[in-house]
Amino acid sequence: MNQDPPLYSDMYFPNFYDIFRLNKITEIIRFGHLPGEAAKMDLTYADTKFEVIIDKDKPEIGNVGSVPGLPSLIYLPPQEFLSINEGFIAAYKNREMPYDKTYYDLALALNGLPLRNDKLAGIWEPLELLKKIITGGNTESKEVLTQKDGRFHFHLPEGDLDVSLVAEGYRKIATLYYLLRNGSLTKESILFWDEPEANLNPGLIVDMVKVLRMLASAGMQIFVATHDYLFSHELSLSAEYPSGNTADIRFFALHKQDRTAGVSVEYGQILPEIRHNPILEEFAAHYDRESEFFYKSGESL
Structure with missing residues (x-):
């Protein structure tokens, strides 16, 4: 029926x-x-x-x-979640906790076991890139991340490490890896990621932009909120110079005329089309201050 x-x-x-x-x-x-x-x-x-x-x-x-029916939706917060995943589901159900429901949904998504390799069609390439990022280029390990009773362990070329002993940026990257690996995220999913650049080494930001582009090209719809110059401009370069990149990228900027006004939205296909861009404005102001200090120091010699 x-x-x-x-x-x-x-x-x-x-x-x-x-x-x-x-x-x-x-x-x-x-x-x-x-x-x-x-x-x-x-x-x-x-x-x-x-x-x-x-x-x-x-x-x-x-x-x-x-x-x-909607596709699977997953929200990734700015802070990493892997290290607090153990016991989170039971605690959320039975205790008062300072976490909203998106954290509970994320814990449920991380609870699944990895899929067989033949079930990963369409996302194998970004998975391999994520594995390279986590292991520093070594992809010989079959599994770089496993869990037992909700506690995660990294399996790196140097040896095995408990999740609590791994840098927070790598925990964030590994979260995305595991969600893809266990099928909670598929190429038909919608991903919301708040500040993916938070706690990431700048060298990893460029790699993560590549991963997100690959996932978007595979069919995943991705919403990213960022305050980072490098992250946003790497995405803009992808839109300005596609060179084989099939992902459809749009940029949105939210701003308010004053504290009680409604939020206005601008959008463009590349960052230069956004008039209100506080990231670029503050970097330009920083350059002006640096130039002023430089010229003043030269005058005092």
Whole structure:
């Protein structure tokens, strides 16, 4: 017997409270709104258009059609998660914890065992590159990361290491590797990654941009939030000079005129098309300060 597809409200509004740790739904309405005003979102997904209205404490959904099944969604936070994964699922279910539901979802995704190699079609190349990054170029090891009862262990050319003894940047990279390796992330998935550059050696940032480009070219949809000059400009170079890169890249910048104003969005196919770019603005200001110090020091000689 066929069941009707779930409505958008049934799938997502209960999660708003767990993801944003809300006491009431109106807490996600921006500051400065007038009494009686409602937050409204117009959305389109898979040829289905609907609006979301958040008014007082009750979310009301209008013009909603049936939403087809969504692909797997995974959110990766700025800080690494591997070292706190052990026991997290049970603790989240039974204890008060200062973590939102995205961490619980990530723990569930990491809980799966690795897939057979023949089940990794389409993502084998980025997996091999991730393995090279983790091992420093050595790919002879069959598995660079394993887990037992939720605790992870690295298997490196130098020897085996507990997750707590590995640098945080490599733990972040290994998280992506394991999610691909166990099938929680596939080429049909949607990945949200907040500040992938955090705690990464600059030399690793360029490699990670290559990995994300490869995954996007394979079909994965990826949303990245970054404040890093090198990371954002490496992506922009990929868009400006594709040279075989088939990933469709877009850049978005969020800014506010003042602290109570709504958020404005700019977008472009390359970074130079973004007018409000605080990353570039601050680097330009830094260069100006450096030049000023240089010329002042020359005058004093």
